[in-house]
Amino acid sequence: MHLKSVAAILLLLTIPAFADQVVLKNGDRLTGSITKSDGKQLVIKTDYAGDVTLKFDAIQSITSTGDLTVIQGSKTVVGPVTTSGADLIVATKVGGTAEVPMASVTTLRSPAEQAAYEKSLHPGILEGWKGGLNLGFAVTTGNSETKNLNVAFNAVRTGLHDKLTLYTNSIYAVNDKVVAPQTGPQTTANSTAGGAVYNRDFTPHTFWYVSGDFFTNSLQDLDLRAILGGVAQACT
Secondary structure, three states: OOHHHHHHHHHHHHOOOOOEEEEEOOOOEEEEEEEEEOOOEEEEEEOOOEEEEEEHHHEEEEEOOOOEEEEEOOEEEEEOEEEEOOEEEEEOOOOOEEEEEHHHOOEEEOHHHHHHHHHHHOOOOOOOEEEEEEEEEEEEOOOOOEEEEEEEEEEEEEOOOEEEEEEEEEEEEEEOOOOOOOOOOEEEEEEEEEEEEEEEEEEOOEEEEEEEEEEEEHHHOEEEEEEEEEEEEEOO
């Protein structure tokens, strides 16, 4: 049996059951559940201190009791992880053990983190939205008596290769001060604008987008103005 395979098995047998272990170069040891790493930092969830973030280059060895997804550039391997020298030894289920230099690891994820990442690549139409709603209301008295209402909304949904943006802004204002020849309160503003932009990447250097902007203004007798656009572009 390959010497590194034997070392991987022995290391798995020496750690506490159901606990991952990280050993730092200064000799400190942490046990818990390894969550994720971006190749620069590693997060391990411990029972006594919650999530602990460690510098990846300060780690001497990593041992996991369960599967971890280890990514090195375009190469991905999955399985329990141990360390031999400067390499991570991944005990895959189908390809035997795989050796990954720790210095070249770009991503490391627990099963839960990997599942969340894969779900984020293909969110449902109602998932992954971020945005906000602004609401403003102002009242003035004196020479004029006005009320102003402003509503603005913005929402963005970003996928792996696309992005959808929705936005709208509405303004309504009225002057309650009745001055001849007025016979009642006067509306001084009543407009609504909104639109959407959809961007889609086809390749790292090719993308297209379509957009639509819409505007109404009752004081200008403008029922609807629409501006539609789109472009496909290649960049280097």
